[in-house]
Structure formats: structure tokens, C-alpha cells
Amino acid sequence: MKSHKNQLLFVLLIVVTACNTKSESKGKPEIETAENIKPDTFYTIGFAGIIKHKREILISEVAEEVEYVTLENNQNSMLGNIMDVRLTSEYIFVKHNGSRLLTQFDRKGKFIRHIGTEGRGPKEYGLMRVFSIDENKELIYIHTNWTRKILVYNFEGDYVSTIKLDGFDRLQMVWAHDSVFVSFSEPHLGTEPFVFIETNSKGDTLQTIQNHIFWEKKGQNSFTVSYWGRNNFYLANNKLHMKGWYNDTIYTYNEENKIVPKVLVDLKECKIPDDLIPEKMSGKPLPKQCYWVGLNESANFIFVRYGSHMDKTKSKEEMEEGCILYNKKTKEGVAFKNKGEEYGFVNDLNGGPDFKPRYSNDSLMFVDVTAMDMKQYLDSEAFKNRETKFVEQKEKLVQFSKTLKEDGNSFLMIAKLKN
Secondary structure, eight states, rough: OOOTTOEEEEEEEEOOHHHHHHTGGGOOOOOOOOTTTTTOOEEEEOOOHHHTTTOOBBGTTTEEEEEEEEEESSTTTOOOSSSEEEOOOOOOEEEESSSEEEEEETTTTTTEEEEEESSSSEEEEEEEEEEETTTTTOOOOOOOOSSSOOEEEETTTTTTEEEEOTOOOOOEEEETTTEEEEEEESHHHHHSSSSEEETTTTTOOEEEEEEOOOOOOOSEEEEEEETTTTOOOEEEEEEEOOOOOOOOOEEEEESOOOOOEEEEEOOOSSSOOOOGGGGGOOOOEEEEEEEEEEEESSSSEEEEEEEEEEOTTTTTOOOEEEEEEEETTTTEEEEEOOOOOOBBBOTTTTSSBBBOOOOOOEEEEEEEHHHHHHHHHHHHHHHHOOOOOHHHHHHHHHHHHHHTTTTOEEEEEEEEEEE
8 A cells, every 4th residue: 555645755944033932041941861760661762773673563463453434525524635633532633635624523434523714814724733632621722834823622613712922933832731832843943942842821931852953054044854754742641742853762741740751762873963954954965774753652562653864865766664663561672574665564354454553542553544545455466365364354345345436535544452
């Protein structure tokens, strides 16, 4: 199954602005190291060693079952390319580039509503940078693009409030806990003091994670380079987790809501040198094996997605993408063996498409797949010849393929993980 999103690179031209807040100077000392962290709460994933040993990984090794949710396709619910997905106990929330509005479905895929309205006026947004969810209070936080606001809605789609932090221009901002938010901006000027900043709704800085990459500014514009597979935030165990683009450490909250280091993803020779990050625009060639990483996590596993940094000296065939499965209980990891340009769990449960662990929560991992990709796979010899544990479920997919339309909405493949 080929994905049109993987290896997709977008370059944002950013006008240089002062990334300071009205209260940054009042903030507490930045978090820098893993010192004084108990060994059982801080550990290392040996990325550079694990990727040298790849094998085929069956989805039955980590999951009990896989279900397919068809996202309803009607004149109101047509989706574009899916960019982010969140599951709650009752709903599916989808960020996509179709209507540009956050779209809400129930857990069976029935369309409910779009959240908010499109525009640049009060209570409106044209583009969202990122969204986050407080499931307990049933609130949705949308960080808008042009207006630099956080719009708050409830799960019924009603507008609740607008949070506007004067002088605060950050790449992404998400809800963390209570009335606290965390913002992210990787350095693009070369002078930014912090990568992550925790703030309250008044704009007061509470905690920070320090930036360690600095350089001399050369002009008024700079480029920020991002990849679809590289994320800055994810939820696990009901706590926000944070990882910068060029920092090897995952941070999260402890029981006292202090931001602490949790995991070191040790890239070693696979880490991009600080002086070669794209934002510095050095023009120098990159090392042969130099990867970005993106992560998500369940109760028992960490999924470390990785890919090659864009390098004009390399052809498309040389650009690598993959994933590491890390077992938090055994502290062992294994890398997926690629099939051509693709990787993923081999679905030996019901024979469906290979499963990329793009999203997860404590008990589930899930990924979107386009209707065209699903149709092509179910019509393929690979599907017909795949052996499965649940033959009757494979037969349901055979029958399903006969009515599947290639121009329909995407599906969610959802795997229930083993305890």
C-alpha cells in the first residue's frame, strides 16, 4: 500500500518575528538534563543499534484484532488528505485539507459535524496549525494559523471562548492540563532561547525547555522544514509528551506537573549535526544515514518513526523511511523490514493492508488509509495469497471490496493492542 503522504515535505517561508512573551523573563529555570531522575523512570532507546537489525513484524505480535471504520462520505463530510486524527471513547476527530475545518465523526464513522466555521472573523478560522482535546471536560482547542488564536469549542460543536496571547508567536500550541498550554517552535532565527514553553491562559511563562542550537542571523527571512511523520506532541497515559525536531529527548509531566525527561532516543551517528540542520541553510551535504524521528506511544510500546532528511544530493530512491517498535516492559526494540518503499506490521489477523503505527493511545494504534489504496490492495494478489488467523474476517474484506468506491472517504484501521 503506497501512501501519498509519506516523504511529503513542505517548506514554510517565515517572516522573522521576535519570539518573546510579555512574561518570559518571569519564567522558572529551564529544564536541561536528566540528572536526578530515577533510573526506572528515564531510559534510553538505542535507535542507532536497533535499525541495523530489521525483520518482518506480524501485527498479531502486538494486537488482538483489527477493525476498519469507514468515514461517512456525503456532500457535507468529504475529506481531503488526512493530516491528524484523535480518538475519544465516543468520537473521531479528523484534521484534513478538504473543508479545512476539524471534522467530527462517531466511533462507527458516521459524520456528525464540522467544528467551527471558516473565515478570519471572531469565532472563525481559515487554517488550523494543530488541535488538542481535553476529553474529560469535552473541550477542543484549535490553534489557528493566520490569527494566532486558540479557539475553544465543546464536543457539541459550540463555541466556548478565544484565547489570545499578545506578542506570542509560536509554531504550535496545545492544551496540556487544567488551564495550561505548551507551545513549540524549533529555532529558525538562530537566537530563540526555548523550544517548548509552558504558559497559562494569561500568557505567563511557567516552565520551559531550552534550545541548544544557535547561529548568527543572516537576513530577514528563514526557512522551517517539516515532515509529515515528525510530530512534536503526543498523549500517553493521559499526559502530554513533547519532543523537539533536533533534540533526542522526550519530555513529559510527572505527578507534580513538572516537566521532566522521560526517554532518550539515542541516534548516535544517525543524528543530524547541529551545523547542518536545514534552518541554518548551510548548503553542505548530509551524512549518509541521517534521520528525523516522530513518535507515538501506547501502554506497552513506543513507535519510533524515522525518515531521511531532505538532501538535494540524493535521489528519491536513496531516501529511507521506517519505524522501530520498542517494548517498554522488556526494554527491547526491533526495526521493521521495509518492502520496497513501504513498511508496517504484516496483517496476519484478517489479511488487510500492512499497518503503519501512525497514531496510538494507551490501548489502540490506528492509521488512515485512502479508499483508493484500500481498493487496490483488496484487488491485489498479495491480499488473495495472505494467510490469516481469522479466515471469516478476511472473507468479509473480500465481499467489502466488491462495493468499495475508490473516490470515497478514507478509512481508519484500528488495532486493539494486547495488554
